[in-house]
Amino acid sequence: MTHPRLEPSLSGPRIVPVLVLDEPDTAVALAEALVAGGLTTLEVTLRTPAALACAEAIAARVPGALVGLGTLIRPEQFAQARDAGARFVVSPGLTDRLAEAAKTAGLPYLPGIATVAEALIAMEHGFRELKFFPAMLNGGAPALRGMAPLMPEIRFCPTGGLKAEHVKEILSLPNVFALGGTWLTPADAIKERRWSEIERLAREASALAQG
């Protein structure tokens, strides 16, 4: 059995800002800047105590944003993500217990893989959309190109070490449906509430992805 997919819900540029958030009002302002810059699919990482509240606030208050939760590393986090209104979920790696929790939650799920063997295990669980992580450490575009003929039904979202200069090459690969990263949301820009700078970074990334 295959799992529900994220790719059909994506709209606009195939770039997913990966967000580390501390407070819901700031999260909403940041998400508004990203959406204004054209990036509408947002991943809130479960790395901070306020992450669930931040994702919930974005889902409720930022029209046009498709919000997911990332960094799910424990099975119970899948139900928490669903209850917070997440439309997709992401993990840095995959275990049997995470796979079962993802199937129960029923949300589109991107399990992280770093090797061919891990991709095959994810396929055995029925997942066809995978996060390739950390992408640049594990070979970047050439590694993805190498995996394409082996498992043509797998669609990847690489993250980890990606910057604006990687966007064009990576999105041109046949087995990549999107890519993600934190480079669009520098921590100092968030801290100093420089929303126009974030909007500009988002607009530049959107143009690269569509060009």
Ligand SMILES: O=C(O)C(=O)C[C@H](O)[C@H](O)COP(=O)(O)O
């Ligand atoms: O595993 C998770 O859920 C993560 O949040 C990992 C992130 O996708 C990367 O850490 C991206 O981070 P950068 O390399 O700074 O772009």
